Amino acid sequence: MSGERCPRVVTCTAPVNIAVIKYWGKRNEELILPINSSLSVTLHQDQLKATTSAAVSRDFKEDRIWLNGREENINQPRLQACLREIRRLARKRRSGLEEESAPSFLSYRVHICSENNFPTAAGLASSAAGYACLVYTLAVLYGVESELSEIARRGSGSACRSMYGGFVQWLMGERDDGKDSLAQQIAPESHWPELRVLVLVVSAERKPVGSTAGMQTSVETSPLLKHRAEAVVPDRMKEMCRAIRQRDFERFGQLTMKDSNQFHATCLDTFPPIFYLNDISRRIIHVVHRFNAHYGQTKVAYTFDAGPNAVIFCLEQTVDEFVSVLRRCFPPESNGELFLKGLPVGPVTLSEELKMAMDMEPRPGGIQYIIITKPGPAPQLVEDPSLHLLGKDGMPKQCS
Amino acid sequence: MSGERCPRVVTCTAPVNIAVIKYWGKRNEELILPINSSLSVTLHQDQLKATTSAAVSRDFKEDRIWLNGREENINQPRLQACLREIRRLARKRRSGLEEESAPSFLSYRVHICSENNFPTAAGLASSAAGYACLVYTLAVLYGVESELSEIARRGSGSACRSMYGGFVQWLMGERDDGKDSLAQQIAPESHWPELRVLVLVVSAERKPVGSTAGMQTSVETSPLLKHRAEAVVPDRMKEMCRAIRQRDFERFGQLTMKDSNQFHATCLDTFPPIFYLNDISRRIIHVVHRFNAHYGQTKVAYTFDAGPNAVIFCLEQTVDEFVSVLRRCFPPESNGELFLKGLPVGPVTLSEELKMAMDMEPRPGGIQYIIITKPGPAPQLVEDPSLHLLGKDGMPKQCS
Numbered sequence: 001m002s003g004e005r006c007p008r009v010v011t012c013t014a015p016v017n018i019a020v021i022k023y024w025g026k027r028n029e030e031l032i033l034p035i036n037s038s039l040s041v042t043l044h045q046d047q048l049k050a051t052t053s054a055a056v057s058r059d060f061k062e063d064r065i066w067l068n069g070r071e072e073n074i075n076q077p078r079l080q081a082c083l084r085e086i087r088r089l090a091r092k093r094r095s096g097l098e099e100e101s102a103p104s105f106l107s108y109r110v111h112i113c114s115e116n117n118f119p120t121a122a123g124l125a126s127s128a129a130g131y132a133c134l135v136y137t138l139a140v141l142y143g144v145e146s147e148l149s150e151i152a153r154r155g156s157g158s159a160c161r162s163m164y165g166g167f168v169q170w171l172m173g174e175r176d177d178g179k180d181s182l183a184q185q186i187a188p189e190s191h192w193p194e195l196r197v198l199v200l201v202v203s204a205e206r207k208p209v210g211s212t213a214g215m216q217t218s219v220e221t222s223p224l225l226k227h228r229a230e231a232v233v234p235d236r237m238k239e240m241c242r243a244i245r246q247r248d249f250e251r252f253g254q255l256t257m258k259d260s261n262q263f264h265a266t267c268l269d270t271f272p273p274i275f276y277l278n279d280i281s282r283r284i285i286h287v288v289h290r291f292n293a294h295y296g297q298t299k300v301a302y303t304f305d306a307g308p309n310a311v312i313f314c315l316e317q318t319v320d321e322f323v324s325v326l327r328r329c330f331p332p333e334s335n336g337e338l339f340l341k342g343l344p345v346g347p348v349t350l351s352e353e354l355k356m357a358m359d360m361e362p363r364p365g366g367i368q369y370i371i372i373t374k375p376g377p378a379p380q381l382v383e384d385p386s387l388h389l390l391g392k393d394g395m396p397k398q399c400s
Numbered sequence: 401m402s403g404e405r406c407p408r409v410v411t412c413t414a415p416v417n418i419a420v421i422k423y424w425g426k427r428n429e430e431l432i433l434p435i436n437s438s439l440s441v442t443l444h445q446d447q448l449k450a451t452t453s454a455a456v457s458r459d460f461k462e463d464r465i466w467l468n469g470r471e472e473n474i475n476q477p478r479l480q481a482c483l484r485e486i487r488r489l490a491r492k493r494r495s496g497l498e499e500e501s502a503p504s505f506l507s508y509r510v511h512i513c514s515e516n517n518f519p520t521a522a523g524l525a526s527s528a529a530g531y532a533c534l535v536y537t538l539a540v541l542y543g544v545e546s547e548l549s550e551i552a553r554r555g556s557g558s559a560c561r562s563m564y565g566g567f568v569q570w571l572m573g574e575r576d577d578g579k580d581s582l583a584q585q586i587a588p589e590s591h592w593p594e595l596r597v598l599v600l601v602v603s604a605e606r607k608p609v610g611s612t613a614g615m616q617t618s619v620e621t622s623p624l625l626k627h628r629a630e631a632v633v634p635d636r637m638k639e640m641c642r643a644i645r646q647r648d649f650e651r652f653g654q655l656t657m658k659d660s661n662q663f664h665a666t667c668l669d670t671f672p673p674i675f676y677l678n679d680i681s682r683r684i685i686h687v688v689h690r691f692n693a694h695y696g697q698t699k700v701a702y703t704f705d706a707g708p709n710a711v712i713f714c715l716e717q718t719v720d721e722f723v724s725v726l727r728r729c730f731p732p733e734s735n736g737e738l739f740l741k742g743l744p745v746g747p748v749t750l751s752e753e754l755k756m757a758m759d760m761e762p763r764p765g766g767i768q769y770i771i772i773t774k775p776g777p778a779p780q781l782v783e784d785p786s787l788h789l790l791g792k793d794g795m796p797k798q799c800s
Contacts, residue, residue, distance in 0.1 A: 224665055227627040254671075261673045265624055265665040271654075272689045273661045279679045289672045 007057030007111070007394045010141040011387055014133035014379035016048045016118075016126075017041065017161045017168065018197065018311045020256040020303060021240050022263035024211075025219040025229060031178040032157045035219065036229040037237050039169045040161045041313070042189065043197055044376025047342040050129035051382070052114040052137040053389035060109035066389075066396045067130070068115050081154040082135055083110070089151075090142035106142070113389040113396045118371075131155030132162030136379035149183035165189050165377035167244050169237065189375040192247050196319050196343070198312040199371040200326070202280045209274050211306040218270040225266040232262065249315055253301030256313060257288070260303040278308045280330075280366040287329050287358065288312070291322065294357040319372065320348040325358055326367060333365035342372040407457030407511070407794040410541040411787055413449045414533035414779035416518075416526075417442045417561045417568065418597065418711045420656040420703060421640050422663035424611075425619040425629060431578040432557045435619065436629040437637050439569045440561045441713075442589065443597055444776025447742040450529035451782070452514040452537040453789035460509035466789075466796045467530070468515050481554040482535055483510070489551075490542035506542070513789040513796045518771075531555030532562030536779035549583035565589050565777035567644050569637065589775040592647050596719050596743070598712040599771040600726070602680045609674050611706040618670040625666040632662065649715055653701030656713060657688070660703040678708045680730075680766040687729050687758065688712070691722065694757035719772065720748040725758055726767060733765035742772040 023038035063083065065074045074080070090106055114133060116126050135152040139145070153160035153170075160182065161168045166189040173181030208214075218225045236259060243251035267274040277285075281304060288302050300314040300322050314322055323345050332339035350358075382388075391397045423438035463483065465474045474480070490506055514533060516526050535552040539545070553560035553570075560582065561568045566589040573581030608614075618625045636659060643651035667674040677685075681704055688702045700714040700722050714722055723745050732739035750758075782788075791797045 223632050224624045224627065224662065224669075227624065227631070231627070232623050258669075258671050261671065262624065262669050265669040268668060269624075269658075269662050269665040271658050271661065273685060275682050275685075282675050285673060285675075 006392050007055035007060070007390070008141070009053055009055040009385070009388045009390050010137055011051065011053040011382040011389065012133055012137040012140060012379055013045050013049045013051045013382060014129050014136055014162050015045050015165070015376055016043045016050075016129045017158065018043060018303060019158065019161070019305070020252070020313075021233060021236055021259050022305075023158055023170065024263055024266060025215045025225055026157070028176070028178065029216070031181075032153050033178050033181050034157060034170070034172045035225075036233040037170060037172040038158070038161070038233075039167070039186070039237060039240050040158070041167055041195075041197065041375050042162065042165045042378070044189075044373045045380065046376070047371055047373035048116075048118050048129070048199075050114060050116050050126070050133040051387075051389060052112065052130075052133040054113075054134075054137045054141045055111045055390045055394050056105065056108040056141065057111075057394055058108055060111055060394060063109050063111075065112040066114070069396070069398075074112075078131075078155050079134075082131065082151055083138070085151045085154060086135065086138040086142055086144055089139075089144045089146055093144060110138070110141075111390055111394045112137075115389065127156040128158040128162045131159035132379055135159070136163065140381055147182060150178065150181070153178070153181060153183075163378060166191060166375055169241070186241055187244055189377055192244070192375065194247075194316045195249075195375055196314055196316055197373050197375070198314070198319070198323070199373065200284060200310040200312060201368045201371070202278070202284075202308040202310065203365060203368055208276050208307050214267065214270070214274050214306060217272075217274070218266055221271040222266050222269040224269040228262055228266055249301075249313075250298045253298035253313060256301045256303050264304060276306050276308060277304055280363065281308045281310060283329070283360075283363060283366065284310045284312075286360070287325065290358055290360075291325060291354075294354055319343075320346045321350065321354075323370065323372070324348045324350055325354070326370065328355070328358065329360060329362055330366040331362050331364045332367075332369075339367075339369050340372065341369060343374065345372060406792050407455035407460070407790070408541070409453055409455040409785070409788045409790050409794075410537055411451065411453040411782040411789065412533055412537040412540060412779055413445050413451045413782060414529050414536055415442045415445050415562050415565070415776055416448045416450075416529045417558065418703060419558065419561070419705070420652070420713075421633060421636050421659050422705075423558055423570065424663055424666060425615045425625055426557070428576070428578065429616070431581075432553050433578050433581050434557055434570070434572050435625075436633040437570060437572040438558070438561070438633075439567070439586070439637060439640050440558070441567055441595075441597065441775050442562060442565045442778070444589075444773045445780065446776070447771055447773035448516075448518050448529070448599070450514060450516050450526070450533040451787075451789060452512065452530075452533040454513075454534075454537045454541045455511045455790045455794050456505065456508040456541065457511075457794050458508055460511055460794060463509050463511075465512040466514070469796070469798075474512075478531075478555050479534075482531065482551055483538070485551045485554060486535065486538040486542055486544055489539075489544045489546055493544060510538075510541075511790055511794045512537075515789065527556040528558040528562045531559035532779055535559070536563065540781055547582060550578065550581070553578070553581060553583075563778060566591060566775055569641070586641055587644055589777055592644070592775065594647075594716045595649075595775055596714055596716050597773050597775070598714070598719070598723070599773065600684060600710040600712060601768045601771070602678070602684075602708040602710065603765060603768055608676050608707050614667065614670070614674050614706060617672075617674070618666055621671040622666050622669040624669040628662055628666055649701075649713075650698045653698035653713060656701045656703050664704065676706050676708060677704060680763065681708045681710060683729070683760075683763060683766065684710045684712075686760070687725065690758055690760075691725060691754075694754055719743075720746045721750065721754075723770065723772070724748045724750055725754070726770065728755070728758065729760060729762055730766040731762050731764045732767075732769075739767075739769050740772065741769060743774065745772060 549560035
């Protein structure tokens with residue numbers, strides 16, 4: 001291998017995850033140790049994914065990285081933390097082997113190229129998928145197999161949860177060195193096959209406060225955040241695990257909404273206050289509560305991260321009807337055909353009772369588009385070499 | 401007196417108050433006992449007031465009440481609680497006197513007529529001024545002089561704070577019967593003569609959730625509200641008292657904003673969540689923080705009650721400039737002349753640096769109008785009989 005002139009290339013994909021018990025606030029900025037545990041659903045990579053190719057070659061002069069078609073500074077501390085940790089594990093593993101099969105391999109420079117199949121502007125947690133993909137790809141490249149969520153966490157806290165499929169908890173841990181701050185699957189995606197996820201991409205006027213800066217200010221200034229982390233989240237983690245294990249949508253949905261609201265409440269309790277929800281977000285919340293009130297049960301549930309986009313959970317049987325309700329409340333402006341992406345949605349006729357219950361002034365264009373997806377698996381190795389993002393020269397094949 | 405055919409009429413006015421440490425949540429619904437103490441600034445009655453006339457006559461067949469020109473049901477429990485308590489105190493006082501000067505006076509029926517000089521739609525706490533005025537007027541009519549804030553509290557919790565001028569705290573009390581849940585002046589309005597108050601009336605799309613229903617849901621569902629009441633407010637009450645006593649605008653303003661934000665955070669933590677701030681409210685918050693950041697000090701502070709309207713505190717020297725900034729960010733639509741009401745505002749030329757610092761897309765019509773006022777005195781007796789709202793026949797003189 002060390003004699004080849006072509007670089008060795010590995011390509012993997014990794015998923016986005018959506019927290020239903022939110023992570024907000026670090027107790028250690030450098031190691032990215034959170035002030036509370038969190039829990040998420042891994043989304044299917046058929047709809048949303050990051051793809052990363054990593055290559056090593058004796059010909060490479062330096063470590064380099066391209067993100068979404070643009071070369072970025074590889075010396076960024078979080079990138080360096082991931083690279084350093086993977087190489088350290090690789091060295092450790094190597095030194096444990098009898099024969100040194102590739103003595104110089106570890107000293108080669110690496111080229112990394114990564115892209116998302118969704119616009120960063122969609123406000124989805126692209127850094128989680130991105131760092132999960134980076135760490136998984138490097139781990140395959142270097143043959144490392146140990147606890148990778150700890151390394152992904154060093155890139156972006158929530159990235160550790162994207163290392164597993166299905167339903168994943170990130171246990172905050174207690175140790176100062178972060179060795180016990182790890183992600184853990186609580187159920188695979190096959191556990192709840194009826195669960196569906198709608199990503200509602202909302203038009204935003206302003207760029208919101210970034211989550212790294214935002215959560216730091218919250219930790220420093222919000223008295224409510226501290227209470228949430230210490231006194232509210234521990235019970236909610238247990239309750240959410242139970243709701244998922246029992247596939248109890250009523251409890252899952254209620255708790256998901258309550259925890260999203262509480263996260264945004266702590267943002268508002270931050271000083272100066274941070275607002276991620278806009279008038280369209282609030283309208284979506286209103287639509288969800290009206291829809292559920294009409295049925296007298298929790299059929300749909302919302303959650304919002306650090307931006308105005310909504311993520312809606314519901315069961316398969318509710319998708320067609322709720323999408324139809326959304327179309328009524330937020331008529332697509334021009335892009336009628338591009339309004340729905342992902343899993344197919346069937347036509348449905350809304351009952352007059354439901355239409356009356358949902359009667360509100362429509363907001364054309366309030367939702368740009370909807371991605372319909374479902375829980376999905378962990379990061380994957382891409383076998384087909386034609387899908388590598390790096391060419392035989394070790395450079396990006398194309399700019400996306 | 402009992403021989404006259406003309407009714408005896410008393411007319412009083414009472415002020416609006418704006419809480420800087422917010423009241424939200426009752427521990428006893430009937431007695432209106434709060435879960436935390438609160439603190440407010442009484443606004444001047446030159447700009448905002450309730451006026452009430454109350455009359456007794458042997459000719460009246462029944463108790464009656466007119467509010468803002470419309471007869472209302474006097475059997476409403478909170479009205480009845482106020483009437484009953486005042487009559488009880490009057491009876492007690494009478495029985496302590498040697499001579500029964502007006503033996504049948506207390507058995508006469510009462511007519512009450514009340515109006516506000518500001519639109520209820522302005523979303524100001526009209527019930528606080530209204531109940532304070534009712535209780536004060538009845539107290540004068542019946543010659544009652546004891547602790548009236550306790551009775552006003554039975555009408556509307558925050559009404560107890562409108563019984564005093566200047567800076568007023570409502571001590572939550574500990575007793576089950578509410579005898580120690582009283583308002584208390586901490587400083588008269590003359591204590592801080594430079595303080596100014598701007599009421600920014602914002603266009604609202606929907607009628608918000610009423611505060612009585614809202615706070616009940618919050619008490620039942622928000623884990624953060626409980627923590628706020630028990631662990632956050634007690635220290636804030638002390639700090640706010642100190643800031644006011646020392647006329648320390650920096651601390652007063654910061655704490656006012658933080659407490660407003662925390663109140664709205666607990667509304668968001670309520671389930672289903674309650675939203676009182678809209679996109680214009682959030683934009684006003686943004687303008688205030690930018691303005692303060694430009695000066696590197698807290699020159700203006702916002703607070704929001706159960707609606708989208710902002711109340712701004714600042715010192716006299718800041719009024720002209722900040723109003724000018726508001727005009728730039730929220731250009732008045734058609735009512736240029738009606739945009740400013742109350743105390744006079746002088747013209748000012750904004751510096752280029754300030755204009756740059758405040759650079760944001762203008763929102764025409766976002767603010768309907770601004771009322772400029774200042775802290776003011778307690779309820780007042782109106783001596784001029786031509787200002788009575790009830791005529792010699794005991795009926796409302798006019799519908800407003």
